[in-house]
Amino acid sequence: MGSKNYHWKGLLDKLASRAYSNTNAWTATDHTAYLLDSIGWDGFAQILPLYLEHVLLPTITNEACTTEVWHVDGxxxxxxxxxxxxxxxxxxxxxxxxxxxxxxxxxxxxxxxxxxxxxxxxxxxLTPERIREFHRAMYQPRNLCVIIIGDVNHANLLEILENFEESIKEHIPLWTVLLRGEQHPIAPQ
Incomplete structure (x- = not known):
């Protein structure tokens, strides 16, 4: 899958490797963790906004859901x-x-x-629309925590995050109320 501005599957990992970075993720019961490792600040700063866009604004296509989640093979x-x-x-x-x-x-x-x-x-x-509905409800800036370990250029980080926030305002309103799954369950299909 890609993201709103970067539609190509695999692009994030290719760009991350060119910046001496690596991406990974896992899902736990109460959170999903997305990791971005880099050998230096410059590579990290270059990939961070792209990575955040892939987390918050992925292109969840029917085809990607079929490949990634479930389908019947030939x-x-x-x-x-x-x-x-x-x-x-x-x-x-x-x-x-x-x-x-x-x-x-x-x-x-x-x-x-x-x-x-x-x-x-x-x-x-599970349908692609149900996956998209869950993502819209739960993957919001107000439900996101960015944790950075290592040497950080704080001024540059704030600039990156402010620019990213500005770039997503029209797609994910920053005032969106945080929804919790137990309070607003997604109806079974």
Missing amino acids: EGNDAGVVYSEMQGVQYKSAELMEIAAKRLLYPENVGFRYETGGMMEALRV
Whole structure:
């Protein structure tokens, strides 16, 4: 997937590697962490606004959802990056015990009760529009924390963040009220 101004899949990683940087991400129950490593401030400063745009304004196309989440391949098998990841863990005994324990510990309206990556059955019925709706509700500037470790050019960082904030105002109003999943659940399809 790309972003609003950078539509090409893989561009972020290519540009990051040219700036001696690396990107990665993972999802936990209560947050998604996006990592940007760089060997120096210049490379980091160059990639940061592009990375933030990919987080807040991704191009979530139907095709990307099909490839990344779930689809049936040419041989009639379930496939997709997320689906395959969950297939590798969903039926392992440790995972089954963990899910059973979570369901005993937490009520239905608490995110810690569920598998963060999603269960394969749920991934099969997830639609691109539902993914976009969740992203619009949760991936907002008011629900974002930027943590930087290392040497920082503070004046340059503030300039980068101010410019980025200005560039997204028309796409994500900065006054948008923070929505919490348990208060505003996305209706099942």
